[in-house]
Amino acid sequence: MTDQQTPLRVVGISGSLRKASLNSASLRAARDLAPPDMAIDIFDIADIPLYNDDIRTENGYPESVQAFRDALKAADGVLIATPEYNYSIPGVLKNAIDWASRPPEQPFDAKPIAIMGASPGVLGTSRAQYHLRQCFVYLNGFVMNRPEVMIGQANSKFDPEGKLTDQGTIDFLKGFLVTLADHIRYHQRAKSRH
Incomplete structure (x- = not known):
């Protein structure tokens, strides 16, 4: 297979646990709008416990954390859709990142990442x-x-079922995902040269 034929595997993460989350809806839209050479698999972080390194040092990673780390490690790239809580990152998202980033071999190292x-x-x-x-x-x-x-006034751009309906946003998101594919392939080529 040539570089352009190899399908890209991307892990999608929503920083919201809410059922009607606009960010989870955005992530599903990205999954559905991804270019043909990209598959976005959404990982649910809801089962990841509160970070406590005593758990890891005494018993190893909890099963949900190990599954998350394995998914990140196997992926060619990561796509994160984050809400904003109090001008910052939601606690559940930061918690998942903190768990995943512990040694050994933290899976974000040199990993292509996109944020929305x-x-x-x-x-x-x-x-x-x-x-x-x-x-x-x-x-x-x-x-x-x-x-x-940065999808502002997003409640007017999705229907009640969480489907993205705003054509301008759809078109922009498609371009963003094509650029993400290029971003991932650029870093794959750079890695293969070293």
Whole structure:
């Protein structure tokens, strides 16, 4: 298979546990709009317990955490849809990242990552996204710089069932996902040269 024929495996993570979450809806939209050479599998972080390193050092990783780490490690890239709580990252998302990032072989190292977000407000989770980017500086994740997806006034862009209906957002998201595929392949080629 050539580089362009190898399908890309992306793990999608929503930073919200709410059933009617706009961010989970955005992530499902991304999954459905992904280019033909990309498959986005959404990982549910709801079962990941509160981080306590005593658990890991005494008993190893909890099953849900190990499954999360394995999914991240096997993926070619990561797509995170984050809400913004109090100008920052939701606790459940930060908790999942904290668990996954423990040694050995933390799976965010040199992993291509894209971040998006949706909110009823006009800023579309911009502050939370910037805080999330800071986390990945330390973890050496290769976060895609642009385009940035900040879906403001998102409650008017989805139908009551959570389906994305705004054509401008659909088109923008398609372009974002094509760029994510290019971002992943760029880092794959760079890794293969070393």
